[in-house]
Amino acid sequence: MITGSTRVAGVIGSPVRHSLSPVMHNAAFAAGGLDWVYAAFEVMPGGAAGALAGMRVLGIGGLSVTMPHKDDAAAAVDTLDAAAAALGTINTVVLQPDGRLAGYSTDGAGFVASLRDAGVDPAGLRVAVLGAGGAARAVIDALARAGAAELVVINRSGDRAELAARLGGAVAHRGEMGDIAGVDMVVNATSIGMGTDLEPCDVALLHSGQVVADLVYHPLQTALLRAATAVGAVTVDGLGMLVHQAVLQQQLWTGVRPDPAVMRSAAEKELAARHR
Incomplete structure (x- = not known):
């Protein structure tokens, strides 16, 4: 009442x-x-x-x-x-x-909390972040504060990727799509996959042992997360x-x-x- x-x-x-x-x-x-x-x-x-x-x-x-x-x-x-x-x-x-x-x-801290809720501690991990917009910037800042060992920022605009990477300090740098294969965690911080079956990266680069997180929550199980599950990766949804x-x-x-x-x-x- x-x-x-x-x-x-x-x-x-x-x-x-x-x-x-x-x-x-x-x-x-x-x-x-x-x-x-x-x-x-x-x-x-x-x-x-x-x-x-x-x-x-x-x-x-x-x-x-x-x-x-x-x-x-x-x-x-x-x-x-x-x-x-x-x-x-x-x-x-x-x-x-x-x-x-x-x-x-609270966006970035909320993301880190969602990882920990799923049993994933980002401290010491090498992470590829897809995107360089507002959501990606919040994630980069928060992962750096949480102790990520390396942050690779991948974006179609290299200049925007470099600007976003500055939020991660010494551990962050601009990367390329192929870097996904060599990291511990992949984060989709773009809107690609929202309401569609589009994938934000080449899913053939994903593999078992990785963590794959998608900030998109419609659908809850995006094409990216389905592909990650298929190869044995741990997944964290956007909700x-x-x-x-x-x-x-x-x-x-x-x-x-x-x-x-x-x-x-x-x-x-x-x-x-x-x-x-």
């Missing part, structure tokens, strides 16, 4: 009605007995600063930030955590008791990152860590309902 003391959180983006965040966060609030509610707010491009100003005025406790607002929101908050400062983007805003807005990037970044968000807003299993179950049920 919503009362006069119910705290409000939400997501801003455009478009945003497709977001799985409301079902995940509301399920976790209910399971944890928290007097919070989460809604989706359609905010047109260029409106991030106004939305965050409204957050202050209305006392909205927390916001998730999705495209196209991640850069503008980072510029509108008062403080940034280390990952957000490095990336220049945020996906989470927390209203502090003094009225200041704190910005965080894990979505869930764990949300877990970190909710913990920042409420101080209580939600159950990832509750969030994942809610997301799976919603995805199944959409694709019947």
Whole structure:
């Protein structure tokens, strides 16, 4: 029941009605007995600063930030955590008791948490990251912080690959598609495979003993993951990152860590309902 003391959180983006965040966060609030509610707010491009100003005025406790607002929101908050400062983007805003807005990037940390949840520790691993966009940059930054031994960034644009690799420091460099055969883990951080059977790389380079992670979660078992399973590789699907970044968000807003299993179950049920 919503009362006069119910705290409000939400997501801003455009478009945003497709977001799985409301079902995940509301399920976790209910399971944890928290007097919070989460809604989706359609905010047109260029409106991030106004939305965050409204957050202050209305006392909205927390916001998730999705495209196209991640850069503008980072510029509108008062403080940034280390990952957000490095990336220049945020996906989470927390209203502090003094009225200041704190910005965080939980995407990369959520990815690392999804690996560990699957029994994979990235420390000491050689990793190929496919892509150089926002998701890839968050993954590169987080894997470097988690102690990856080598990060090979593979992208059609070599210049963008080199820029993204800088986030990984000394362990990261631009690579080529053939490098996939020699790494311990492959991460698809592109949108290739979303809603299609396209593969983001030559799957003949995959082999047993590797870990293959795909950030795409529609379909949950992408063509890449199916090919990886066929050769005996360990696979990690994209829903894990979505869930764990949300877990970190909710913990920042409420101080209580939600159950990832509750969030994942809610997301799976919603995805199944959409694709019947």
